[in-house]
Amino acid sequence: MNLINKDTVIIGIGNILLQDDGVGVHVIKELENEKLPSTIELVDGGTSTLDMLGFFLDYKKVIVVDCLRAGLKPGTIYKIRPEDIKDYQKENLSIHDVQILDVVRMANMMDKYPEVVIFGIEPEKISLDLEMTEIMVSKIPEIVSNIKKELGIN
């Protein structure tokens, strides 16, 4: 992998064993079939959220795709930036509880301020199953289109 030519990374977060929770990873798999500029790196982040820190230190722009539960209609696509979310409560007991927003803050503490855009998708069901719900599957093309729009490509 040659980092020199790459300045943007797209990270999919989630657990594919837990149905809609895995949407971020499924989107990355879909993007692997797209012709994307060589400046873009695709990363299946799985559930190793904290291990994503390096990408926030090394890249100019980070696009995160993750499951996001806000209570609106399942399949709703949110586009947020970390600076939009100033208040959220947490109590970490193990590093499995580290959220991507914590990682952004850690990067900031290390004097790195990449541009971060988060595409969050409202889940319908999160339970043990490899298959996402139909509504989630049907949303994948729209999520991909939004990411390409964010990248300025068609």
Next chain:
Amino acid sequence: MSTIVLDPITRLEGHLKISVTLDATNNVTAAQATGNLYRGFENMLVGRVPSDAAFLTQRICGVCPVSHAIASSKATEQASKFTPTLQALLLRNLIQGANFISSNILHFYQLALLDYVQGPQMHPWTPGYSQDFRFNATDSTALMANYVTALSIRRQAQEMGAIFGGKLPHVGNIVPGGVTTSPSSANITSFKNYLNTITTFIQGAYKTDVNKLATAYSDYYTIGKGYGNLISYGVFDTNATGTKLFPAGTVTGAVASSFAAANIKEYVGHSWYSSPSGANPASETTTPSYGKSGAYTWLKAPRYNGTPYEAGSLARTWISGDYRKGVSVMDRHLARYTETSKIATNMSTWLSQVKASVSGYTKIATLATGTGIGLTEAPRGALGHWVSVASSKISKYQIVTPTCWNASPMDDAGNVGPIEKALIGTHVVNTTQPVELLRIVHSFDPCTGCSVHVMSPEGIEMSNFIVQPI
């Protein structure tokens, strides 16, 4: 009488929930640890080829995957009556050592320290507890500066492990037969450079900071003792005849003794399983029964000779003789530092023994039938895999993780688990900020495996952020 429930994942169904009962003077009289996750890997592995298990079981956990790969490989190697070469054992030690360092530094700075030091007055560190912070502004600033440095060191430890492991977490080359890599001299030099930087941090900043903590909170040498029984399966082979940097053993009432896997039994009287209780992992089955009467957790209760034991850094360093001051919250932190320093020093020796351009892998014949036990240590304690193979496929598999030892529930004889025991008797000064309980639970470095990672920003009007159709 009142109760406190610490359920860190209030946002969702989560990992480890702790409920305690307090008496009129705010002393803990009872405690229950609940693991809210069903693992189920044992049943997934049946019918697969044994070598697959080293990859699949790493997915139990992204925090200590290397130890799962090693335990699984050792189990199949024992069933195959195969001993890896010294080159393989050294490479495993170096990858696992990198993972121990990464995990222990992360535990001290990112997970435990903020129970004692007020973090920056910004999210995600606020709102937090404000109870019982004792450091002055100068010390707090210095500790938080090292908190940030530790993030970078932890990252470098992961990168170091990936030099020989291919990647971290979830290495792709630790398999039955050894390690499928042949390190170049450039790899060895690169590893050495990382190790030098990391060792300087451990033996400088980490040593200073853990001692600072121990001085300011010396009362924590008497808090959170629990049973005081310790168990280690042993880890870091230093030769092909089974000598280990941290040997296997048990400590029962401060008396050190040997360890034999045959003495382990798992009880499910208070766990959500209907499978027989009190079986050795070699013959155990795993049948989930959620909601079973009298049960309160997915964790089983492993016991050694019927007795609860604590696993982790303190168990390892006590049995090895490196740290024997006591058993408490603070002793766990000091033991964790002591072993981290010792591992870093020994990694330098192992690195000098690794041969450039020599493969760590030996092909072993397909195993038709047999049984094996793979014992090692994860950063947070004793880890064992038990495998049975028939017709070249896994016919039975059982995993006992360190957090199963530590966060286990009450067993069938009525003995509570080690973390539960460590909480009982604790005085809580302010029941709205039960920081004493968090400090006790954190000192065990518990980890109950991967769950969901849904973001759930509270108090934000998310309708403002909906993407409009393109």
